Amino acid sequence: MKYVSFLGDAGPGVGVVLGDHVFPVPHGYAVSSDGAPMGLLELIQRGTPGSVPCSTTPLPLADVRLLAPIPRPPRNVICVGQNYHQHSLEFDASGYNSTPSNGVPDRPVVFTKAPSSVIGPGEVIPLHDNLTTELDYEAELGVIIGKGGRGIPAEEALSHVWGYTIINDVTARDVQRDHRQWFLGKSLDGACPMGPFAVTADEVDLTDLLVETRINGELRQSAKTADLIFDVPTLIATISAGMTLEPGDVIATGTPAGVGIGFDPPRFLSAGDTVEVSITGLGTLINTVGGPPQTGEGEPA
Incomplete structure (x- = not known):
């Protein structure tokens, strides 16, 4: 799977890239214990498998601002x-x-x-x-x-x-x-x-x-x-x-x-x-x- 961290109209998110589109990971899946959206780092830390549920409504890759996959690593x-x-x-x-x-x-x-x-x-x-x-x-x-x-x-x-x-x-x-x-x-x-x-x-x-x-x-x-x-x-x-x-x-x-x-x-x-x-x-x-x-x-x- 090819993941991105991105900034879209609805705010920051994580998605899977297929072709020229990003399929966001729903916030209902990628949420932390306090209900905040999780980044790719948190998905990795909790042992996310290679595939996760994604939205059926893709975003054009060209229309989102890509961030670093892990925008702020927890360590050097x-x-x-x-x-x-x-x-x-x-x-x-x-x-x-x-x-x-x-x-x-x-x-x-x-x-x-x-x-x-x-x-x-x-x-x-x-x-x-x-x-x-x-x-x-x-x-x-x-x-x-x-x-x-x-x-x-x-x-x-x-x-x-x-x-x-x-x-x-x-x-x-x-x-x-x-x-x-x-x-x-x-x-x-x-x-x-x-x-x-x-x-x-x-x-x-x-x-x-x-x-x-x-x-x-x-x-x-x-x-x-x-x-x-x-x-x-x-x-x-x-x-x-x-x-x-x-x-x-x-x-x-x-x-x-x-x-x-x-x-x-x-x-x-x-x-x-x-x-x-x-x-x-x-x-x-x-x-x-x-x-x-x-x-x-x-x-x-």
């Missing part, structure tokens, strides 16, 4: 760095890696992005030009945890996955380098576009997904998930080894080569740029660049 987005061979090499060669590295890590490099960094498709990525002049893009496959746990074995890891989405791990490279850690440079407000869809795991073949980024129509990144240094089961096993993963947690699995710092000279994002991130079966996440940080509105509870 868990991210993995240097997880494609060629990107790991380009990152080291760029001079922006302030941590010791021999090119390709022997263990997953894990960091996080603040929940306040998440924005939806169509929203503007803020320039934050008072803090950075080196804003970069990173196309990533996002893993949505459905069944939590600690010490999850790699061979059981995929049974803990609810589904997948697209993430653009926007990064202030100068902030990342100057502070000698990644959190601040990764967690600027609006620096985690997510969406447009959340697709259940049964519809996604992890072995052969094409991950691509286009800036103003120009192809910059293109790689298959088969090129991951550490695959999704390994990442889940590593992250959960001593930390409990919870339903609704999101893991960004790393970006391919072709980010802005991989060029000579670097090609950073500028005001007015259009960033398109596509992954097989997960759609295309489109955002423009420029303007101040935006305040979210109308997000599902």
Whole structure:
């Protein structure tokens, strides 16, 4: 199933996408204990199966404002760095890696992005030009945890996955380098576009997904998930080894080569740029660049 979080005439909601239409999940089904409409996060947390009852009156997909599938994650987005061979090499060669590295890590490099960094498709990525002049893009496959746990074995890891989405791990490279850690440079407000869809795991073949980024129509990144240094089961096993993963947690699995710092000279994002991130079966996440940080509105509870 392909889910969206959206803002329609009746307010925020969750729906299933079929073709060019959204079939809303009725509020009579998707309600919390206090009667408030539930977002996709709550449906995942309560163990919603792959299919749920939907309205028989669809909404044109073009007529609703799509939000990030999980507009405000309850915890930081868990991210993995240097997880494609060629990107790991380009990152080291760029001079922006302030941590010791021999090119390709022997263990997953894990960091996080603040929940306040998440924005939806169509929203503007803020320039934050008072803090950075080196804003970069990173196309990533996002893993949505459905069944939590600690010490999850790699061979059981995929049974803990609810589904997948697209993430653009926007990064202030100068902030990342100057502070000698990644959190601040990764967690600027609006620096985690997510969406447009959340697709259940049964519809996604992890072995052969094409991950691509286009800036103003120009192809910059293109790689298959088969090129991951550490695959999704390994990442889940590593992250959960001593930390409990919870339903609704999101893991960004790393970006391919072709980010802005991989060029000579670097090609950073500028005001007015259009960033398109596509992954097989997960759609295309489109955002423009420029303007101040935006305040979210109308997000599902």
